[in-house]
Amino acid sequence: MKRFLAGVLIVVAACAAGFFAYAWKPAIDPVEPPPRTAFDQALIEKGAMLAAVGNCTACHTRPGEKSFAGGLAVPTPFGTIYSTNITPDPATGIGRWSEAAFSRAMREGVDREGNHLYPAFPYDHFTLVSDEDNSALYAYLMTRRPVESRRPANRLPFPLDVRLVLAGWKLLFFDKGVYRQDASQGAEWNRGAYLVEGLGHCGACHTPRNALGAELQSARLAGGEAEGWKAFALNGLSSAPIPWTRDSLFAYLRQGWHADHGVANGPMAEVTGNLGRLPDADIGAIATYLISQMGPPALERVARSAEIRKKLATDQGGTPIPVSAATGSPTSRGAVIYQAACAICHDGGRQQPFGGIDFHLSSTIAVPDPQNAINVVLYGLPAASGRQSPIMPGFAATLTDDQVADLLAFLREAYAQKPAWADAKAKVADTRDGKYLVSVRPSDGIERGPDNVGARD
Ligand code: HEC
Numbered sequence: 001m002k003r004f005l006a007g008v009l010i011v012v013a014a015c016a017a018g019f020f021a022y023a024w025k026p027a028i029d030p031v032e033p034p035p036r037t038a039f040d041q042a043l044i045e046k047g048a049m050l051a052a053v054g055n056c057t058a059c060h061t062r063p064g065e066k067s068f069a070g071g072l073a074v075p076t077p078f079g080t081i082y083s084t085n086i087t088p089d090p091a092t093g094i095g096r097w098s099e100a101a102f103s104r105a106m107r108e109g110v111d112r113e114g115n116h117l118y119p120a121f122p123y124d125h126f127t128l129v130s131d132e133d134n135s136a137l138y139a140y141l142m143t144r145r146p147v148e149s150r151r152p153a154n155r156l157p158f159p160l161d162v163r164l165v166l167a168g169w170k171l172l173f174f175d176k177g178v179y180r181q182d183a184s185q186g187a188e189w190n191r192g193a194y195l196v197e198g199l200g201h202c203g204a205c206h207t208p209r210n211a212l213g214a215e216l217q218s219a220r221l222a223g224g225e226a227e228g229w230k231a232f233a234l235n236g237l238s239s240a241p242i243p244w245t246r247d248s249l250f251a252y253l254r255q256g257w258h259a260d261h262g263v264a265n266g267p268m269a270e271v272t273g274n275l276g277r278l279p280d281a282d283i284g285a286i287a288t289y290l291i292s293q294m295g296p297p298a299l300e301r302v303a304r305s306a307e308i309r310k311k312l313a314t315d316q317g318g319t320p321i322p323v324s325a326a327t328g329s330p331t332s333r334g335a336v337i338y339q340a341a342c343a344i345c346h347d348g349g350r351q352q353p354f355g356g357i358d359f360h361l362s363s364t365i366a367v368p369d370p371q372n373a374i375n376v377v378l379y380g381l382p383a384a385s386g387r388q389s390p391i392m393p394g395f396a397a398t399l400t401d402d403q404v405a406d407l408l409a410f411l412r413e414a415y416a417q418k419p420a421w422a423d424a425k426a427k428v429a430d431t432r433d434g435k436y437l438v439s440v441r442p443s444d445g446i447e448r449g450p451d452n453v454g455a456r457d
């Protein structure tokens with residue numbers, strides 16, 4: 001028995017030692033902040049483009065504050081993590097980080113001093129980024145204006161506030177390594193996979209997560225969430241009423257909207273806005289990879305989409321009447337509200353992106369969850385300051401929870417031909433109570449009306 005216990009102890013000690021050897025990361029020596037002249041202008045420009053793909057500003061800049069100075073609260077189900085200052089300020093930013101320290105943060109999620117970083121920083125995707133691309137990102141960040149700014153302390157419960165715990169998380173869920181080409185696919189597909197799975201970190205929003213906050217590798221791009229919004233499925237589970245094609249994906253990602261799908265709203269607006277910096281070839285590669293993840297649509301979706309096209313081609317406007325719309329039913333009450341408050345824009349015949357979308361085409365109405373529809377109905381789509389963008393008023397002050405639920409029941413049945421969302425009313429109430437911390441933003445589609453498709457800036 002004693003022998004057995006001693007054996008167990010030795011195994012436990014060996015495991016602990018092994019874990020600490022795995023978990024312990026050395027500090028990387030600080031360097032003198034490199035001067036601007038240390039970096040080639042072309043490399044800096046490439047870095048600017050890559051930073052846009054990585055959406056670094058979205059998390060590292062507080063609205064209205066200096067770029068990359070950090071301090072933005074990133075809410076997670078476990079608590080609030082504040083982004084860091086990634087300007088080259090020597091005291092409070094990454095001014096004293098060597099390129100090796102920066103690359104290690106991207107590849108392994110470890111800071112210069114050797115602390116593990118929270119995966120709210122999407123290094124589970126950034127690990128795929130190549131050394132050359134990390135060099136360019138480093139050159140870009142190190143030539144920004146230094147800003148002195150310290151982030152507030154994270155608000156996380158014990159033991160999650162102990163960074164060593166993250167080594168355990170990484171052991172379970174983190175797959176370190178640069179992108180490996182898939183030899184069975186062409187160069188364009190591989191480029192798209194590299195951008196989507198790596199720097200673009202599309203899965204950070206579009207893939208569901210497990211209870212410990214890790215993306216479910218068995219359900220990649222099956223639909224996730226971000227900032228109180230649903231990021232719709234981009235795999236075979238896509239609910240888009242007209243199935244996506246490579247061309248429509250290209251156009252949506254290039255322009256921020258597509259006539260068959262509407263405008264990028266919520267957190268997706270910033271993504272398409274940022275992708276605007278990428279060359280066409282890269283957007284095309286992303287579209288090629290995504291369409292391969294979606295696979296060919298089921299015959300029934302193809303048939304339904306043909307029906308929708310026919311309806312839109314012959315449509316004289318007017319509100320469709322769902323089957324269940326007996327007098328006094330929720331859908332008939334919803335139809336009345338729709339007529340009064342929504343039809344003027346959504347049945348008005350004005351073209352996308354500035355006219356309201358015809359709901360036959362709307363993924364927002366067709367998806368299994370009402371959250372995005374609720375967000376848009378309550379808070380509307382605010383105007384982008386100084387630029388032209390699709391605008392919609394919010395109805396939080398004019399419609400009650402019951403009225404919003406009736407309206408949504410009508411939209412679901414009349415346009416998506418699906419049953420009303422069962423949990424809509426409770427979700428409307430929770431959304432108003434601030435439970436989902438919904439970010440309210442202008443949509444994309446900016447400066448790219450029907451007459452200047454493809455133009456950016
Ligand atoms: C989804 C939000 C998000 C995005 C997008 C994001 N970051 Fe971060 N980043 C964070 C958070 C949060 C932290 C702090 C993590 C922590 O405290 O453990 C962080 C930390 C870092 C750090 C470590 C800095 C330090 O002082 O410890 C670096 C370097 C960094 N990010 C660079 C980038 C770059 C470069 C990009 C774009 C390619 C980027 N981040 C995009 C959220 C994000």
Ligand code: HEC
Nearest residue numbers: 200202205226229230231232240264265266267268363372
């Ligand atoms: C910060 C979170 C976030 C990131 C990162 C993100 N998305 Fe999205 N995406 C969303 C949200 C939210 C929506 C729903 C937008 C709406 O309601 O209009 C969306 C919608 C989409 C749609 C439309 C789907 C449909 O059926 O209507 C496509 C296509 C898409 N995203 C592609 C991408 C690609 C490609 C990337 C990576 C380059 C990406 N997204 C990264 C949040 C994100």
Ligand code: HEC
Nearest residue numbers: 262263341342345354355356357362363364373390391392
């Ligand atoms: C002043 C014009 C206007 C009014 C009134 C209006 N909308 Fe909108 N709505 C828009 C525009 C413009 C968009 C952006 C188009 C898009 O998202 O594709 C939009 C988008 C939406 C979306 C997102 C659709 C998607 O798939 O992206 C929903 C849901 C929505 N509106 C619901 C409503 C409802 C319900 C009402 C009535 C209570 C309403 N709207 C009233 C102009 C309007």
